[in-house]
Amino acid sequence: MEIGIPKETKDLEFRVGLSPSSVRVLQENGHRVFVETQAGIGAGFTDDDYISAGAKIVTTTDEAWKCELVVKVKEPLSAEYKFLQKGQILFTYLHLAADRKLTEHLIDCGVTAIAYETVEQPGNNKLPLLSPMSIIAGRLSVQFGARFLERQQGGRGVLLGGVPGVKPGKVVILGGGVVGTEAAKIAVGMGAAVQILDVNVERLAYLETLFGSRVELLYSNSAHIEAALKDADLLIGAVLIPGRKAPILVSRNLVKQMHPGSVIVDVAVDQGGCVETVHPTSHTHPVYLEEGVVHYGVPNMPGAVPWTSTQALNNSTLPYVLQLANSGIKALTNNQALAKGVNVQDHRLVHPALQEVFSDLVV
Structure with missing residues (x-):
């Protein structure tokens, strides 16, 4: 699978969706990772670090988004809405309950949006990615x-x-x-x-x-x-x-x-x-x-502490990213925790808590 890592655009957000070590694991499993140039520099990772790990550095934001799976840290901002495309899997923090505009756009564009903060382990209700x-x-x-x-x-x-x-x-x-x-x-x-x-x-x-x-x-x-x-x-x-x-x-x-x-x-x-x-x-x-x-x-x-935060986040997200890369949407059937993380899919709001918040958007 082709996996895209755009540079974060939120104010002074220096974290990055995948570290070079995570890229290497994905590359060793047969996947291609496209990293926007300078995406990891704020967290202490150079383009050369990603190249050494097997990634391809792309020079435009659009190229990083033109992938079946996009892995980020923070929710897409309005300037990034144009990059979202039908059939794409977006894996990031979303916090949609406080963002109606983004919620509506994710429904309209047809992505499968999986939020880190709602991935929930069955049985113990733990939130491993939050x-x-x-x-x-x-x-x-x-x-x-x-x-x-x-x-x-x-x-x-x-x-x-x-x-x-x-x-x-x-x-x-x-x-x-x-x-x-x-x-x-x-x-x-x-x-x-x-x-x-x-x-x-x-x-x-x-x-x-x-x-x-x-x-x-x-x-x-x-x-x-x-x-x-x-x-x-x-x-x-x-x-x-x-x-x-x-x-x-x-x-x-x-x-x-x-x-x-x-x-x-x-x-x-x-x-x-x-x-x-x-x-x-x-x-x-x-x-x-x-x-x-x-x-x-x-x-x-x-x-504020991107070197620490990026690595701590990757330690938890990488197994899920790897499952999505290996199986695509089928990973949601095989992994209950990942399935619980789905907020939007097939133009529908599917997470129960969000359906309560935005009841008028439920079809």
């Missing part, structure tokens, strides 16, 4: 939050770890899944006071085995969220409902009650965000001030 980027985003959320708490960045001027004689900063994390857990690890390591709120009592019990008394674990309800936010220095939104928009847990009124110069990092922004005042930003312009609070809403946070 997990590696969730780990990175969770860790980065505290790193970025600490940065924008600095006074020169518009924040309160709070050091999360504090110093002897001065209390540490307080980090509140909404959601105890992969993102929330990884955020807590970094925040605890910095010496911050940390609270995690989640509606899953079993998950809270598991988190207790990880953190013991170092993290305060609370059942998530409106009263507990309101109490937690009043003295929070850093709020991290880590809410995930696969395939659906994130629920709004923090209203504008609650944001008003936070300290001026405190920081919100909403990792759920690519699914609409769980904070009412959050909207998507970019790596070029990552933050804005709303109700006196610094908001960080970059939807592709792992793009």
Whole structure:
């Protein structure tokens, strides 16, 4: 099969769909990989690295898209819509619940669109292709939050770890899944006071085995969220409902009650965000001030560390890419997890969660 790797076009997105080592595996299995020139340079991979792995370097974006299987990192932007073609398989992060325009175009153009974030292992409901980027985003959320708490960045001027004689900063994390857990690890390591709120009592019990008394674990309800936010220095939104928009847990009124110069990092922004005042930003312009609070809403946070992110993502996606390359659409019959990842196929919206979000698009 011919596999295309276009260069990512999202703002300062330096990750790439396949690393040279992944290309080599595909080439050894008899497939041809076409990589747009300079597609991997931001992640530390040169055109020569891809050539050595057996890829063909193409000089135009169009050539990279003219393949039966296209592997990306982020969803196609409007300028890329023209490259999508009927019968093509698109394998990437999509987050369609927050993007009606892209959803409609994928239905119209006739591609089979498989989203990394909805590939789901049967039985345990794990999301194997979302997990590696969730780990990175969770860790980065505290790193970025600490940065924008600095006074020169518009924040309160709070050091999360504090110093002897001065209390540490307080980090509140909404959601105890992969993102929330990884955020807590970094925040605890910095010496911050940390609270995690989640509606899953079993998950809270598991988190207790990880953190013991170092993290305060609370059942998530409106009263507990309101109490937690009043003295929070850093709020991290880590809410995930696969395939659906994130629920709004923090209203504008609650944001008003936070300290001026405190920081919100909403990792759920690519699914609409769980904070009412959050909207998507970019790596070029990552933050804005709303109700006196610094908001960080970059939807592709792992793009800040592309060398790490690309390899971590490829470690998880390569087996699925190889199955698609070997079997084409038939791979969806043989692999239940991959089948669950299909969002759009044959001009139809097929993922159940998305059908609920866009009920008027279901035929």
